[in-house]
Amino acid sequence: MAEERRLLLRMEQIDKRFPGVHALDHVDFDLYEGEIHVLLGENGAGKSTLMKILSGAVSRDSGRIWIGGREGLVEVSDLTPERTRALGIGMVYQELSLVPYLSVAENIFLGGLPRTRWGAVDWAQTYHRAWQRLQDLGVSIDPRAQVRELSVAEQQLTEIARVLESHPRILVLDEPTSALSDTERTRLFELIRRLRDRGVGIIYISHRLAEIPLIGDRVTVLRDGKRIATLPVTEVDEDRLIQMVVGRKLxxxxxxxxxxxxxxxxxxxxxxxxxxxxxxxxxxxxxxxxxxxxxxxxxxxxxxxxxxxxxxxxxxxxxxxxxxxxxxxxxxxxxxxVGLLPRDRRDGLVPLLPIPPNITLGQLCLGSPFRILNLRQEIQIANTYVERLHIHPPILNRPVFYLSGGNQQKVVLARWLCSNVxxxxxxxxxxxIDVGAKAEVFTLMEELSQRGVGxxxxxxxxxxxxxxxxxxxxxxxxxxxxxxxxxxxxxxxxxxxxxxxxxxxxxx
Ligand SMILES: Nc1ncnc2c1ncn2[C@@H]1O[C@H](COP(=O)(O)OP(=O)(O)OP(=O)(O)O)[C@@H](O)[C@H]1O
Ligand SMILES: [Mg+2]
CATH class of the missing domain: 3.40.50.300 (P-loop containing nucleotide triphosphate hydrolases)
Structure with missing residues (x-):
């Protein structure tokens, strides 16, 4: 059983601080061959940071990392994105990282387009192979389409196709299903299971707790940068998971x-x-x-x-x-x-502004007839939503750029929830958005409807x-x-x- 399988990855006592935040507090994490290891935790718990340290995109303050190869585990010190790719680590980031003005196929093969014998780009091959990769994922996206024309779900799938093209031995999926519908999700799960059966180790991040028994073998819960537990999925139910994630009974x-x-x-x-x-x-x-x-x-x-x-x-x-x-x-x-919270929230934020103006943007919140933005009022509104939606860390003067993905989503959402539509x-x-804050979003929706908002x-x-x-x-x-x-x-x-x-x- 577990002893027979080989370790693909061991991360030991990983520590990372950002200004004002202890993002990872001596975290241990490991991954076996042919295993799906779910990484769970509230928005801002440190999941993406841990994975970015593994991919070399973020440097760690301390801690050690070993990666499994033919000769067993080998310690790696200076990780860079190039190095991790060579080591067989494939990463699908939470923030999409495709090039919008290139085609789907060009994005999939970025940096390594198929060539003819004469060294020119073999476009027929490029489109054909891209189409095949997308078929594996069970989607029909035109490989010639420009990425910027795709929906978020299609971009997410293209991104996955791109990472699979490098045939990783360790695959990290940071919230891959957040924009997918049930059918697409089911297909993605089938593909993930096929990869697992071939021995690929998969690290899977998601806020959808219902997915975990469907896809996970083990689950690790992070809270406030600390590892709370690592357990076989069969040993935990949803209530227990929620309790570990939010640290209280919901x-x-x-x-x-x-x-x-x-x-x-x-x-x-x-x-x-x-x-x-x-x-x-x-x-x-x-x-x-x-x-x-x-x-x-x-x-x-x-x-x-x-x-x-x-x-x-x-x-x-x-x-x-x-x-x-x-x-x-x-x-x-x-x-x-009429107010719209669009599905695609890439344009929703002004990254270099802090939380308060991002919430009150366009003075949507203000009921005064002259709609004059009052700084005190702005801070007050921001404080209310930071507290209710647990926007973390609650630092009001730092650009929202530094917030975790889910906390950025909460800021965009707060703008509409506080508006006078x-x-x-x-x-x-x-x-x-994590399970604790979701409950608060629903409560806010109910409050709006009580006020007569449709x-x-x-x-x-x-x-x-x-x-x-x-x-x-x-x-x-x-x-x-x-x-x-x-x-x-x-x-x-x-x-x-x-x-x-x-x-x-x-x-x-
Ligand atoms: N470049 C950065 N500068 C400053 N703080 C950062 C930076 N990157 C992350 N952080 C902080 O580190 C903490 C962990 O963030 P991380 O992105 O790892 O969270 P997460 O668990 O992935 O959350 P989510 O579910 O919202 O994606 C957060 O408090 C975040 O604000
Ligand atoms: Mg994240």
Whole structure:
């Protein structure tokens, strides 16, 4: 059993400090051949930092690292990204690192494009092999497409394809499924298991606790830079994991939802977008949370974007408070009090500004008629959200650039939660956010709805939709294929209504 397997990696007493933060406090970590080792912890716990030390992107203050080779474990001291690649370590970073203006294929083979005998780039080979790599992942992305045209999910998959091209022996996946839908995730898991069976060691980071029993062999929990435990996955259940991650018992994941429903706020009639949405019609009331579920590319993201003026080519009619609105530009939406938390949050932050202006950006939060930004007020608002969403470290004068991935997400989210909108469109609001802060996000959503704000809640997490939405609309190939009232549907119902296969003669 475990004794028979070879160690691929041993990290011992790894220590790292950043100004004001003890990011890693003497952490031990190891990985066997043919093992999937899950790394778990709150936003800012130190997961990415530990992996960046392994990849040579960040230097450690102290600690030792051994990597398994033919002759057994060999200690490595000066790790650089080039060196780790040569050692067979492949890393999919949390922040996407593709080159936006190059094609998918060029990104996959970056630095090592297939050549012909004469030394020229063999484009036919390049596209063919890229296509094959993507097929392995079960996706049909055009290898000739420019990366900047891809959705976040497609970029994530391209990034994985790129790392696999180097045939790593140790593969690190830092939140690879955060933007993926269930089907894509299932395919990715199949691929990961195939790699494991070939002896690859995999380090897997995710905030989706439900994934862990599906994919993990062992799990290590970090909290505040310290290793809390390393255990076989079969020995822990979700409650125990949550407790280890957040350091306390979490009473309720979801708030109690009231069912107050006011006047019709948003009415959408026959909304269509060429090739994406077909005759979508629905109404959303004040204080209502309407969930939208669909597989990747079913049109849910475009629906969200259209309502915020980002898809000006739509046809059909959109009414807000019974008034016909033309949403040709984001300003049209903002003027109507519509806010969007987009799925793709790369543009959401001003990295070199600290937390307070990033939250109050555009003075969205301020109710005063003149909307004059008051510095004290700004700090006060920031403090509230830093506390409620556990934004960590709570240092208000440092650029958000230095926050961990999940904490940056919380800042963008806070901006919309504190804004004075009457209709809020949230596309995957809990992406990359840890289990403790998620509960707080849901509570904030409930508070907004109590105040009469209408929320269109797009998510790939069925559990969240079932717990939070008053109604759920399911999109399939750009059309509404089903609508469920609160408490009416199960996850299976949602998936069945969302998938392409038409059940023969079934009632749905
Ligand atoms: N370059 C940096 N400069 C200053 N502080 C940093 C830097 N990189 C990371 N940190 C801090 O180190 C801590 C650990 O960050 P890390 O990115 O490892 O967290 P994480 O566990 O990956 O969190 P998440 O789940 O949000 O991705 C955080 O407090 C973060 O703010
Ligand atoms: Mg991280």
């Amino acid at each position: 009473t309720e994941q979801y708030p109690w939802r009231n069912n107050v429903r006011g006047e019709a706020l948003l009415r959408v009639e026959n909304l269509s977008l060429p090739g994406v949405l077909r005759n979508v019609s629905f109404t959303l009331h004040e204080g209502e949370i309407v969930g939208v579920f669909g597989l990747m590319g079913a049109g849910q993201n475009e629906l969200a974007r259209a309502l915020c003026g980002l898809e000006p080519r739509y046809t059909g009619r959109i009414f807000i408070a019974n008034q016909l609105i033309h949403l040709r530009h984001p300003w049209d939406a903002i003027r109507q009090g 009457r209709l809020l469109v949230l596309d995957d609001p809990t992406r990359g 929320i269109l809640f797009v998510s790939s997490e069925m559990e969240e939709l079932l717990a939070m939405a008053n109604r759920i609309l399911v999109l399939r190939q750009g059309q509404i294929s089903a609508e469920y009232q609160r408490g009416e549907a199960t996850e299976e119902d949602l998936l069945r209504s969302a998938s392409y296969e038409k059940s023969n003669g079934g009632s749905r």
